Amino acid sequence: xxxxxxxxxxxxxxxxxxxxxxxxxxxxxxxxxxxxxxxxxxxxxxxxxxxxxxxxxxxxxxxxxxxxxxxxxxxxxxxxxxxxxxxxxxxxxxxxxxxxxxxxxxxxxxxxxxxxxxxxxxxxxxxxxxxxxxxxxxxxxxxxxxxxxxxxxxxxxxxxxxxxxxxxxxxxxxxxxxxxxx
Amino acid sequence: xxxxxxxxxxxxxxxxxxxxxxxxxxxxxxxxxxxxxxxxxxxxxxxxxxxxxxxxxxxxxxxxxxxxxxxxxxxxxxxxxxxxxxxxxxxxxxxxxxxxxxxxxxxxxxxxxxxxxxxxxxxxxxxxxxxxxxxxxxxxxxxxxxxxxxxxxxxxxxxxxxxxxxxxxxxxxxxxxxxxxxxxxxxxxxxxxxxxxxxxxxxxxxx
Ligand code: SF4
Ligand code: SF4
Ligand code: FES
Numbered sequence: 245x246x247x248x249x250x251x252x253x254x255x256x257x258x259x260x261x262x263x264x265x266x267x268x269x270x271x272x273x274x275x276x277x278x279x280x281x282x283x284x285x286x287x288x289x290x291x292x293x294x295x296x297x298x299x300x301x302x303x304x305x306x307x308x309x310x311x312x313x314x315x316x317x318x319x320x321x322x323x324x325x326x327x328x329x330x331x332x333x334x335x336x337x338x339x340x341x342x343x344x345x346x347x348x349x350x351x352x353x354x355x356x357x358x359x360x361x362x363x364x365x366x367x368x369x370x371x372x373x374x375x376x377x378x379x380x381x382x383x384x385x386x387x388x389x390x391x392x393x394x395x396x397x398x399x400x401x402x403x404x405x406x407x408x409x410x411x412x413x414x415x416x417x418x419x420x421x422x423x424x425x426x
Numbered sequence: 427x428x429x430x431x432x433x434x435x436x437x438x439x440x441x442x443x444x445x446x447x448x449x450x451x452x453x454x455x456x457x458x459x460x461x462x463x464x465x466x467x468x469x470x471x472x473x474x475x476x477x478x479x480x481x482x483x484x485x486x487x488x489x490x491x492x493x494x495x496x497x498x499x500x501x502x503x504x505x506x507x508x509x510x511x512x513x514x515x516x517x518x519x520x521x522x523x524x525x526x527x528x529x530x531x532x533x534x535x536x537x538x539x540x541x542x543x544x545x546x547x548x549x550x551x552x553x554x555x556x557x558x559x560x561x562x563x564x565x566x567x568x569x570x571x572x573x574x575x576x577x578x579x580x581x582x583x584x585x586x587x588x589x590x591x592x593x594x595x596x597x598x599x600x601x602x603x604x605x606x607x608x609x610x611x612x613x614x615x616x617x618x619x620x621x622x623x624x625x626x627x628x629x630x631x632x633x
Binding site for chain 2: 256272274275276277279283284285
């Protein structure tokens with residue numbers, strides 16, 4: 245016996261081809277192979293399992309936050325020599341972990357700014373636009389203020405985490421990460 | 427597993443002796459345990475004892491499934507129309523009213539339409555449906571076309587029915603006289619005719 249094509253209406257009432265049938269016949273197929281059958285039981289299972297996953301996720305986020313707070317501020321690390329960063333320029337560095345990309349911006353003789361590079365919307369890397377006084381996120385057109393790190397336009401709602409700095413002995417040091425919610 | 431293609435259902439109402447064996451046997455089928463899905467129709471109760479068994483004809487375009495607002499009636503790949511799917515059936519009885527053969531039954535205690543599914547647990551493995559396996563007069567016959575042709579020399583199988591403007595082609599066959607084999611069985615017209623049995627009964631009564 246040849247098996248019917250699973251996506252095709254096997255028997256139509258008036259014998260006309262499938263294309264000539266009303267749309268509802270394709271939406272509500274009578275033959276079992278074409279039917280996408282979701283039982284109430286399957287649906288309930290799906291709901292229970294996803295809710296469970298969300299609940300576990302919340303607990304996990306809570307634990308992670310607690311661990312981060314306990315860890316305290318990361319160690320001080322040298323980012324660059326003052327002489328290596330001309331006024332108005334930017335360099336990238338990693339802090340506190342090797343995969344945490346950050347931006348260091350020198351806006352004046354003695355003014356330094358540093359932020360995590362990860363956009364607070366969906367984690368794209370932001371691009372510094374020093375002459376316009378902003379960071380731009382190319383993914384969904386998010387903008388952050390250069391001097392405060394606060395979102396000024398687009399989807400991001402939280403400011404970029406600020407890296408606290410210390411400039412001494414001709415070098416710039418990162419001393420900590422300041423996470424802010426507003 | 428699908429019902430083997432060479433096995434077909436044949437109904438020969440003229441052979442029905444009204445013994446109700448099929449009704450009893452049907453309730454022993456595993457797909458609808460305890461519920462008999464077959465019934466006997468009295469052709470013209472006031473004049474004759476003739477009965478005819480009514481099973482699902484497994485229409486090519488099942489009216490029951492087409493009218494179901496809950497999309498609950500499904501047909502397997504072998505053309506067997508199954509009972510309503512329990513999670514979908516809303517017990518509206520549309521199918522019961524729409525089926526031209528009067529087959530689906532509303533089990534209101536279960537809030538579920540149940541119907542003859544050709545004893546799917548049996549026929550899908552090549553066994554006879556319960557009714558056909560017990561019918562003493564073979565009014566219900568499940569087997570190959572060659573078998574029925576050999577056994578019923580004077581009959582032929584028809585699987586087209588007319589109800590007014592609706593023509594229904596079915597998987598199940600009805601046996602008709604071979605010489606007078608019609609293109610289709612006009613059910614509505616048959617209902618208006620006086621039955622032959624009526625005349626005989628009247629003669630008996632008048633003597
Ligand atoms: S005979 Fe009635 S119940 Fe059976 S398939 Fe046809 S419409 Fe449906
Ligand atoms: S075919 Fe099966 S379900 Fe249908 S009446 Fe006969 S025994 Fe019952
Ligand atoms: S990820 Fe930056 S705006 Fe969406």
